[in-house]
Amino acid sequence: MKVIITGGAGFLGKRLAHKILQLGALTDARGNQRQVTELILFDIIEAQGFNDTRVKTVAGDLGDANLLVAILANTDSVFHLAAIVSGEAEQDFDKGMRVNLDGTRALLEQCRKLAKSPKIVFTSSCAVFGGPLPALIPDHQELYPQTSYGVQKAMCELLISDMSRKGFIDGRSLRLPTITVRPGKPNRALSGYCSGIIREPLNGINAICPVEPSTRAWLLSPRKVIDNLIIGHDAPASAFKHTRAITVPGIAASAQEQLDALRRVAGDEVANRVTVKIDPLVTYFMNSLPIEFEANFGRALGMTADTNFDEIVKAHIEDSSQ
């Protein structure tokens, strides 16, 4: 079985790759567990840190049609993680459209040309929601995205559902919560502070919380995201009806609750490294997002969320020390 991860040099792509290598097998389109014999990590830069004969790293652009043809030959499954993040997509509309919409479409079109239509797991986002929202969002909530990033993800969801309906591909779009705690340096995701206010203080660095402490977010740890991506992949096509979009479970927590958990787990000295300083764009983005979801369909497929935010902080400390 040949598997491709786009965005394979990113933090999530690499985590997913390690998980797939560790599992050794995935469920194919016929419902059979099959050994992963080839795992391609595709990204604009080469993925580092893999020493496994099954892994190939390819550096290139999603817009490079010839390269896509070459790497997609005989592919059974694609995890499409590559994207321009929310902050950059909002500030550079054209780049967001080119990568998030056109890049995804090029990938889907190339997959459609394969003899066997592959499974495609697309990382969508809860940023597809916006506008007037109930306190608890049902799976069938209407999409009124209020950022270009959310719009691009929603457009891809529609395309993936249609191309799956037509049998061109076997797609599934996973609407991910804000992923926290991300390791490494801050990226340009507008929700990136959620990771920053935990990660930086734990590294002895002062951090800014750019939103009111009461600002809540819908969160999930990297571990759970990876588990849920695998569940989304392994689910049979027959589990889907009128849409291929799945809202992934998460937990809702305010910035204050996130900092309280940090204080409980890591102590006052660490937690006191965070200062509130409001950023209007981040505040706009976070306030445009929904906070809490039923995620019934995702849960029915077997997806789960972290039990509480303390667990997320502890998992991050554990993962960082590896």
Added chain:
Amino acid sequence: MKVIITGGAGFLGKRLAHKILQLGALTDARGNQRQVTELILFDIIEAQGFNDTRVKTVAGDLGDANLLVAILANTDSVFHLAAIVSGEAEQDFDKGMRVNLDGTRALLEQCRKLAKSPKIVFTSSCAVFGGPLPALIPDHQELYPQTSYGVQKAMCELLISDMSRKGFIDGRSLRLPTITVRPGKPNRALSGYCSGIIREPLNGINAICPVEPSTRAWLLSPRKVIDNLIIGHDAPASAFKHTRAITVPGIAASAQEQLDALRRVAGDEVANRVTVKIDPLVTYFMNSLPIEFEANFGRALGMTADTNFDEIVKAHIEDSSQ
């Protein structure tokens, strides 16, 4: 004021053009009534039947970037009616994507480059809805289109809302009911039979009803569609909040009710020219569509529907005899 109608050689485009010429003025982006001094009818074929110094006809392709630049210079308003209809978009996925999505996007991108962002009225469709639906569809119903046509329209709606939010354009997407009675020859719209079962018998021609007589549809006469397009255009940008999509009012009637109206208005001899013969694709499409809408936002803007189906038949007879 310069106005462009894409699809300007089509039945609806020409009707709209005549209405705009008759009105003489439209409401511009500043809320002022302004004389229409130039009206461009753009289509793949040249629009016929206009003898008015304000009208220019241009034949060409939406994909022709240079032509778009030329005709869009200094444009105040665009009515974007050009599209591949539902049947063709379902049978030729690539053509539907190229015209309905890429063509619309090219138009929007060109409008964005203008010094003053123009008003854009986009003809969307109730085919953006599908999947599990309540009996009466609220304005905020989730979009699960079950045809490629509906998906392409939904993707354009999202893009128009986002580009309007960013101030690139001043767009409004009108979700039109099935338009009946269309004059002329049958087109490849899957809902085309709604017109056929009225138009053909009135012309002395036998007609096929390809769905069960109990099959209901959401309908609107050409006259009302034109009125509502003008209302959608003239509405101030401030009327819109989290979306630029408007569900246009219509009336729900079964094929049987449509034929009963024909019988009442035109007599038994005419109505007896219709025979039921089920077409599976048309039945699939019609059954995937929602039937009845609240259309509260559209009504609040002043949009209206026909009073009953008899009125629609009578209006068609009146329009045909002109």
